[in-house]
Amino acid sequence: MTAQWLTWDEAADGMLALRRRVFVDEMSWPEKRIHRDRDPDGLHLCAMSGGEIVAAISAYVYEPGAPELAALELSRVEGPSVGIGMRVELPEYRGQLLTAEIGTSMLRQISESLLPSRFFVYVHADTLLHLVDRYARRNFSYHAQVGSGADTVVVMKVEGEEELERFYLQHRDLTRKYSAAGGIPVPSLVRFLAENKRADLLAVTGLGAENHYLRQLRLETEAPRLASQGQVMLAEQRQRLSMTPFPPAPASLLDIGSGPGDYLAAVAGEAPFAGYQVRGVEPAAELLTRARAAYPELDFREGSAYATDEPESSHDVITANFVFVHLRSPDLALLEMRRILRPGGLLYVVDVNDATFTGPEVVRRMMQTYNQAYAGDRLILNDLPKRAQEFGFELVRQFSTTVRDGGGARPVFGEDEIRLGKADAWSLLSFVRTQPGCAEIFEEAQQHYFATECQISLNIETHVYRLRTDTA
Ligand SMILES: C[S@@+](CC[C@H](N)C(=O)[O-])C[C@H]1O[C@@H](n2cnc3c(N)ncnc32)[C@H](O)[C@@H]1O
Numbered sequence: 001m002t003a004q005w006l007t008w009d010e011a012a013d014g015m016l017a018l019r020r021r022v023f024v025d026e027m028s029w030p031e032k033r034i035h036r037d038r039d040p041d042g043l044h045l046c047a048m049s050g051g052e053i054v055a056a057i058s059a060y061v062y063e064p065g066a067p068e069l070a071a072l073e074l075s076r077v078e079g080p081s082v083g084i085g086m087r088v089e090l091p092e093y094r095g096q097l098l099t100a101e102i103g104t105s106m107l108r109q110i111s112e113s114l115l116p117s118r119f120f121v122y123v124h125a126d127t128l129l130h131l132v133d134r135y136a137r138r139n140f141s142y143h144a145q146v147g148s149g150a151d152t153v154v155v156m157k158v159e160g161e162e163e164l165e166r167f168y169l170q171h172r173d174l175t176r177k178y179s180a181a182g183g184i185p186v187p188s189l190v191r192f193l194a195e196n197k198r199a200d201l202l203a204v205t206g207l208g209a210e211n212h213y214l215r216q217l218r219l220e221t222e223a224p225r226l227a228s229q230g231q232v233m234l235a236e237q238r239q240r241l242s243m244t245p246f247p248p249a250p251a252s253l254l255d256i257g258s259g260p261g262d263y264l265a266a267v268a269g270e271a272p273f274a275g276y277q278v279r280g281v282e283p284a285a286e287l288l289t290r291a292r293a294a295y296p297e298l299d300f301r302e303g304s305a306y307a308t309d310e311p312e313s314s315h316d317v318i319t320a321n322f323v324f325v326h327l328r329s330p331d332l333a334l335l336e337m338r339r340i341l342r343p344g345g346l347l348y349v350v351d352v353n354d355a356t357f358t359g360p361e362v363v364r365r366m367m368q369t370y371n372q373a374y375a376g377d378r379l380i381l382n383d384l385p386k387r388a389q390e391f392g393f394e395l396v397r398q399f400s401t402t403v404r405d406g407g408g409a410r411p412v413f414g415e416d417e418i419r420l421g422k423a424d425a426w427s428l429l430s431f432v433r434t435q436p437g438c439a440e441i442f443e444e445a446q447q448h449y450f451a452t453e454c455q456i457s458l459n460i461e462t463h464v465y466r467l468r469t470d471t472a
Pocket of ligand 1: 257261
């Protein structure tokens with residue numbers, strides 16, 4: 001079984017046949033109900049077996065003011081509204097929850113890349129009223145009953161910043177569960193839209209305005225923490241950098257999410273980058289100001305991972321240090337990186353991977369609570385090779401360093417390992433405290449950690465990707 005996003009041209013025959021078989025033949029719907037005016041522009045996600053569409057679900061994007069919204073008594077919201085519908089599967093596949101699974105992935109991917117202001121569904125009261133409970137369990141709330149007689153529909157919606165965030169996190173969590181259970185891999189919606197000239201739907205500006213990293217932190221404490229982390233990281237990275245086949249100078253390096261610039265300034269001085277042109281891109285104005293003041297010899301520009309404002313194929317190396325975990329849409333970042341990197345160029349990613357975390361039960365529970373509540377993704381490195389491959393990036397080097405406690409006042413560097421003092425190791429997790437809903441579990445975990453002999457560890461991973469030369 002595979003899943004595919006299909007254009008209406010590709011999908012119409014198979015999807016209409018499937019809708020007809022289930023809705024017309026089994027449920028006695030009139031034929032006109034299986035056609036949606038918006039189908040030609042819809043986003044259609046299909047489960048396929050032996051080249052046949054066996055299950056499908058569609059999403060329709062409505063701009064503010066679209067008359068279809070008023071007809072469903074949905075008031076104006078600022079951004080796009082996304083209607084989900086025409087969820088259908090062949091009778092012989094029922095019970096496998098195919099549409100639940102691909103639909104979950106669809107909602108996650110739309111939340112990540114289109115950033116809609118509202119999701120809604122409507123269910124036909126004559127045949128599908130039982131779906132109301134199912135949608136309610138997925139955080140849709142009742143909105144209105146519209147129409148009359150056989151045309152009555154119940155409209156449900158998800159609206160408002162907090163509700164949409166909760167909805168996103170719920171669906172992200174569910175997709176992880178499906179995937180852990182060996183579910184159907186769903187390809188990237190971002191890539192599908194880009195390849196089908198629909199990139200205008202991607203919320204490049206809205207996503208670029210989000211900064212999940214800064215949302216919960218205070219710069220006064222974070223800037224010095226980053227600076228000292230940078231020193232440890234440079235010592236850890238030196239050997240990794242020397243083992244990576246960076247192109248010789250003259251060449252250009254772009255660091256995305258360069259923050260206060262300390263780490264970039266240090267790395268730029270390393271041997272592999274001698275003679276390189278180096279530039280940092282950073283979305284946060286206060287960090288840019290700091291970077292420019294501290295390192296006037298370097299070039300820092302304003303921009304996000306989704307919109308760097310750099311010309312196409314203009315860099316030989318892109319680095320992203322502790323940035324991917326803070327992005328809602330890694331796919332959109334990969335699309336932009338593919339655009340600005342020269343074919344054959346390297347993408348060098350360093351980040352934590354919480355999937356490697358080890359520690360006592362209460363601390364693991366704390367990390368899990370945090371990860372479920374954070375709109376960035378500290379598990380992204382597990383998925384990154386697969387996602388990057390969709391955008392033409394091949395993983396050519398991978399390194400992993402375990403950071404653990406059991407050290408002394410200064411970090412001790414071993415092979416693929418850094419030992420820190422107990423308090424220093426704990427301070428790596430201090431960000432958890434400020435995440436809403438995590439303060440209590442943080443206190444509990446902290447007490448346990450310092451009152452017992454327990455140990456914790458977490459891996460920092462380095463992934464080096466090469467952009468294939470045959471990518472469009
Ligand atoms: C943990 S800091 C790392 C800073 C620097 N790379 C380092 O290693 O010291 C994360 C950085 O990512 C930036 N960031 C957050 N969201 C971003 C986005 N959408 N695009 C680019 N950078 C982003 C933050 O402003 C911050 O500078």
